[in-house]
Amino acid sequence: MDRLIPIVALKLRLVFRQGRGPWAVVGILLMVLCFVVPFGIGLGAFTYMGLEALPGRDKGEFLHLALMGVWVFWLVFPVVGFSLNQSYDLTRLFIYPISRRTIFVANLLACLLDPTMLLVLPMFAVILLSRGGSLGAAPLVFLALALFLAQTVAFSQAMLWGLLNILRSRRIRDWAILLAPLIALTFYLAPHLLASGAMGGGPDTFRKLVAWHPSRYLGYTPVGMAAGAIEAAARGAYVEAAGRLFGAAGYLVLTIALGGFILSRLHIGEIGAQPARKARQASAAREPALQRLATNPLAALALKEARYYWRDPRHKSMFIAPLFPMAVVLAGALTTGIWKPPAAIAFTAFVCLASFSALFQNIFGVDREGLRLLFVTPCDREDILIGKNIAAVGAATLTSGVAVLAVGAILGDAPLAAICAAFVFPFALILSSVGNIVSIHLPQRLARRGENPFTTSSSVGCLAALTRLGALMVAWLIGLPVFAGALLPTVLHRPGAYGFTVPLAVLYAAGVYAGVLRFYAAGALARNETRILEQCLTGEAT
Amino acid sequence: MVPDTPNPEPETPNPPLLEPSIFIRGLTKRYGSHVAVDDLSLTVMPGEFFGFLGPNGAGKTTTIRMLVGLLRPDAGQVVIAGHDLASDPLGLKGAIGLLPDELNLYERLTAREFIQFAGTMYGLPRDAVLSRTEELIGLMELEEHATKMIVDYSAGMKKKTAMAAALIHNPRVLFMDEPFEGIDAVSSRALRHVLDRLRERGTTVFFSSHILDLAERLCTRIAIIHLGRVQAVGTLPDLRTGIGLPDEARLEDVFLALVGAPPEKDDLSWIA
Numbered sequence: 001m002d003r004l005i006p007i008v009a010l011k012l013r014l015v016f017r018q019g020r021g022p023w024a025v026v027g028i029l030l031m032v033l034c035f036v037v038p039f040g041i042g043l044g045a046f047t048y049m050g051l052e053a054l055p056g057r058d059k060g061e062f063l064h065l066a067l068m069g070v071w072v073f074w075l076v077f078p079v080v081g082f083s084l085n086q087s088y089d090l091t092r093l094f095i096y097p098i099s100r101r102t103i104f105v106a107n108l109l110a111c112l113l114d115p116t117m118l119l120v121l122p123m124f125a126v127i128l129l130s131r132g133g134s135l136g137a138a139p140l141v142f143l144a145l146a147l148f149l150a151q152t153v154a155f156s157q158a159m160l161w162g163l164l165n166i167l168r169s170r171r172i173r174d175w176a177i178l179l180a181p182l183i184a185l186t187f188y189l190a191p192h193l194l195a196s197g198a199m200g201g202g203p204d205t206f207r208k209l210v211a212w213h214p215s216r217y218l219g220y221t222p223v224g225m226a227a228g229a230i231e232a233a234a235r236g237a238y239v240e241a242a243g244r245l246f247g248a249a250g251y252l253v254l255t256i257a258l259g260g261f262i263l264s265r266l267h268i269g270e271i272g273a274q275p276a277r278k279a280r281q282a283s284a285a286r287e288p289a290l291q292r293l294a295t296n297p298l299a300a301l302a303l304k305e306a307r308y309y310w311r312d313p314r315h316k317s318m319f320i321a322p323l324f325p326m327a328v329v330l331a332g333a334l335t336t337g338i339w340k341p342p343a344a345i346a347f348t349a350f351v352c353l354a355s356f357s358a359l360f361q362n363i364f365g366v367d368r369e370g371l372r373l374l375f376v377t378p379c380d381r382e383d384i385l386i387g388k389n390i391a392a393v394g395a396a397t398l399t400s401g402v403a404v405l406a407v408g409a410i411l412g413d414a415p416l417a418a419i420c421a422a423f424v425f426p427f428a429l430i431l432s433s434v435g436n437i438v439s440i441h442l443p444q445r446l447a448r449r450g451e452n453p454f455t456t457s458s459s460v461g462c463l464a465a466l467t468r469l470g471a472l473m474v475a476w477l478i479g480l481p482v483f484a485g486a487l488l489p490t491v492l493h494r495p496g497a498y499g500f501t502v503p504l505a506v507l508y509a510a511g512v513y514a515g516v517l518r519f520y521a522a523g524a525l526a527r528n529e530t531r532i533l534e535q536c537l538t539g540e541a542t
Numbered sequence: 543m544v545p546d547t548p549n550p551e552p553e554t555p556n557p558p559l560l561e562p563s564i565f566i567r568g569l570t571k572r573y574g575s576h577v578a579v580d581d582l583s584l585t586v587m588p589g590e591f592f593g594f595l596g597p598n599g600a601g602k603t604t605t606i607r608m609l610v611g612l613l614r615p616d617a618g619q620v621v622i623a624g625h626d627l628a629s630d631p632l633g634l635k636g637a638i639g640l641l642p643d644e645l646n647l648y649e650r651l652t653a654r655e656f657i658q659f660a661g662t663m664y665g666l667p668r669d670a671v672l673s674r675t676e677e678l679i680g681l682m683e684l685e686e687h688a689t690k691m692i693v694d695y696s697a698g699m700k701k702k703t704a705m706a707a708a709l710i711h712n713p714r715v716l717f718m719d720e721p722f723e724g725i726d727a728v729s730s731r732a733l734r735h736v737l738d739r740l741r742e743r744g745t746t747v748f749f750s751s752h753i754l755d756l757a758e759r760l761c762t763r764i765a766i767i768h769l770g771r772v773q774a775v776g777t778l779p780d781l782r783t784g785i786g787l788p789d790e791a792r793l794e795d796v797f798l799a800l801v802g803a804p805p806e807k808d809d810l811s812w813i814a
Contacts, residue, residue, distance in 0.1 A: 296662065300658075300662035307651060311651075368649075369645060369648075369649075372644075373707065376638070378633065378636035378665065379663045379664075380632075526631075530611070533613075534613070537644075
């Protein structure tokens with residue numbers, strides 16, 4: 001017990017300290033309150049609606065489905081979360097004189113106290129109240145849920161330990177960073193779609209869900225044992241319920257034995273050691289075509305930036321960012337019709353470009369340690385800015401343009417989307433001009449692996465965040481002529497005018513960019529590079 | 543500060559004065575009330591292998607960062623290879639190579655891409671970039687790994703990659719902060735060989751290290767810095783003589799005498 005509690009406390013502390021600085025805990029709490037709790041309540045509500053809507057036998061089928069969802073989620077979540085949270089790696093405890101049993105039990109207890117448990121508690125409460133209504137059924141339903149939860153958590157941990165070797169590889173960690181926001185996206189979409197489906201379709205939705213009779217396939221699995229026991233207890237078939245509970249307990253014992261076995265192999269190093277990968281044979285002849293184009297510093301810089309965007313998952317996630325506004329507007333437009341095509345297209349363009357402003361406003365943060373090389377070379381400082389801007393503006397234009405066109409195509413207003421996409425480039429150029437000034441005067445150390453790539457470190461503070469927001473607003477103000485060019489031909493019913501306004505907008509934005517670069521940014525960079533370096537590498541300016 | 547060269551033949555023209563590779567006067571850096579580098583002055587001549595030694599926190603890395611223009615000094619003058627840091631920072635940067643203690647790598651590039659990128663940023667023509675990159679990859683024995691991203695390299699391979707990038711433009715002065723830390727014996731020998739050749743060709747090497755045996759073998763002259771101040775400068779025999787140590791005294795003895803080795807501490811109470 002004297003070691004059990006510190007291990008549980010350590011694991012929970014690590015869960016709440018995934019970010020840097022005192023605001024990190026607030027961030028995690030906000031995430032729990034804004035995503036985990038609503039999602040959990042949504043799942044609970046969905047379960048309640050299903051159990052209420054379905055007749056007798058189908059309630060059991062629905063329970064099989066709901067518990068299977070929980071089981072699969074718990075299997076996937078720690079695997080994806082492993083790379084993002086060192087609390088999942090219990091092998092760090094092996095150097096201490098702690099028994100495997102203590103580590104195992106502490107790990108399970110910590111999992112049960114993890115905030116993600118809030119996802120299932122409302123659902124379990126609904127099941128307990130709905131199916132354990134009688135005095136005889138209540139303890140049996142409670143026991144079934146407890147056995148199911150323990151088996152699910154123990155199995156997910158056993159799988160996690162068994163996969164340690166794979167999960168520790170850099171490639172898998174990179175993918176996990178990309179998968180995490182996609183899973184977060186499902187947190188938004190799933191309740192939205194489930195609720196709208198349930199509200200719109202009524203009982204039919206639930207009948208369709210259980211039409212494949214999940215109990216046929218899951219009946220003898222841990223999920224089936226728990227769901228069957230609950231349903232039998234609700235029907236008053238206590239002997240059948242007891243039999244199924246016995247089966248669920250058997251699965252739990254087997255799972256614990258499996259977990260113990262895997263842990264013992266881990267302990268002696270037979271799982272988890274990373275085999276050396278065979279390196280590909282290098283060949284100068286396989287020089288990439290792109291590299292041959294990079295014959296001057298400007299092209300080399302743009303190519304380096306583009307490679308970084310693509311290869312570093314924390315930057316690659318920029319390209320996933322448009323999925324979020326797209327999901328919001330498409331879910332709203334296709335289910336409730338709240339978003340009309342022009343608003344949906346404009347909102348997508350706005351949010352996509354705004355999400356790239358984090359990159360525009362911190363173009364030196366991307367370099368991390370490499371910034372020393374960049375600043376120790378005699379490369380023209382104007383070239384450094386242009387090279388970086390080419391890549392950033394290109395990435396923003398391409399990603400936002402594709403998102404806008406996709407939303408337009410799905411909502412059936414492709415011409416409007418094409419016009420909107422044409423104005424993305426000049427807006428990106430203006431954002432980049434203002435971003436250069438912010439990058440020079442408010443450089444920012446990028447968060448480490450597992451943290452949001454463009455979040456501010458605690459030392460930068462609230463004032464810096466407000467300044468960035470102010471800079472974004474200034475950029476939008478400077479972009480008003482571009483906005484006018486995008487809007488006026490439609491308002492005045494003269495679509496032919498786009499032939500003039502698009503090139504004029506590009507010229508205007510290019511003029512703003514060139515002016516800021518030539519008359520201010522290049523010189524300011526040369527004067528501030530030591531401060532930028534300190535700020536980007538240590539988070540502190542000297 | 544520039545040593546006068548004696549003129550043996552009054553009839554012949556004077557030989558050109560040998561300009562120092564590194565000329566530092568009154569270099570100072572403060573962090574609040576803490577003086578990290580205090581009025582530091584040094585002169586290093588071309589072709590010297592100059593050891594810059596000191597205990598942890600002495601100000602070695604801070605000094606090197608100021609010399610290469612990565613940290614702004616509070617006071618002082620720095621001239622490297624004839625370029626004044628204050629008035630011609632880009633000229634200075636073109637003349638130097640840097641292997642910093644915390645490596646300056648783009649870890650999501652391959653070694654080949656990184657070295658080529660460095661060469662391009664130093665303004666080398668494309669053919670030179672490509673051919674020198676292959677030579678450096680061969681020299682550093684990185685061929686097998688040249689297509690892997692640097693993030694997957696061992697510490698030694700990362701150091702060799704950074705070293706290759708620092709050498710690609712044939713710098714006149716090479717700054718190295720702890721260059722041999724984390725490198726295996728085979729790579730270390732290859733690196734020493736490269737450094738010897740560079741020195742023979744007139745490249746000045748300014749090198750900080752904790753490995754005193756290595757410094758004793760490699761350095762033609764040594765400065766020992768402590769609490770931000772230079773305690774002594776000279777060849778090893780000069781340093782021995784200066785503090786009255788016998789001829790057989792090792793650099794470690796000189797170092798400990800100059801930085802003031804702390805008195806023996808009591809044993810830990812539970813390891814009696």
